[in-house]
Amino acid sequence: MKADPKADAAAVPKSSPKKLIILIAIAVLVLVAGAGAAWYLLQGDAGAAHETEVKPAEPPVYVPLEKFVVNLQPEDGEQYLQIQFTLQVATLEQVEVIKANMPKIQSRVLLLLSAKRASELSTPEGKRQLSSELIKSINEPLVAKGEPQLVSDVLYTSFIIQ
Incomplete structure (x- = not known):
């Protein structure tokens, strides 16, 4: 079929x-x-x-410090440094922290500056090195186990060695 x-x-x-x-x-x-x-x-x-x-970056915040005058470590007789600078910080809160602790900051800066020799500071390289040392010193916590500061730059406004 x-x-x-x-x-x-x-x-x-x-x-x-x-x-x-x-x-x-x-x-x-x-x-x-x-x-x-x-x-x-x-x-x-x-x-x-x-x-x-x-997005625009936040504008930098500056904290001017008063003039420092220190005796430098002796090389060829007595020399001194007269310096003035401004700190660049991240926030306005940091400005308040630095201003509230200005005596500690000034003490740290004076100790650091008075340990220097004129020959170390007279070159641009020496000034940059000093800037990084100042930032490191100032950024150390102001109280034991506290938060570090947020200083990002040191801007010289006056720098005289005599």
Whole structure:
């Protein structure tokens, strides 16, 4: 017994071109929506990164210190240093901490300066070295186990060796 080929063909449903077009259109819409969502999310991240890069930096805060006059370690007779500088700090809170503890800061600076020789301070390199030593000394905690200060720079306004 042979099966009728027409009956077999009738049993298998034919896919209509309309259904195929609809399926392709849905697939394209899903891909476009996914691509749009990915673009939007990536732009949001890039925009946030761009905003942090463009965000203006906080303006520096300065604390001027009074003039210091100290005798230097003797080399060729007596010499003294007259120096005035300004500290650059991170926040206004740091300004208040430094001002409240000015006697301790002044003492540290005087001890550091009076241990120097004129030959150590007369070159630009010596002045930069002194700046880093001043920052280190001033940034040490003012109380035992306390927080360090946040002095980031020493800016000389007067520097005379005689």
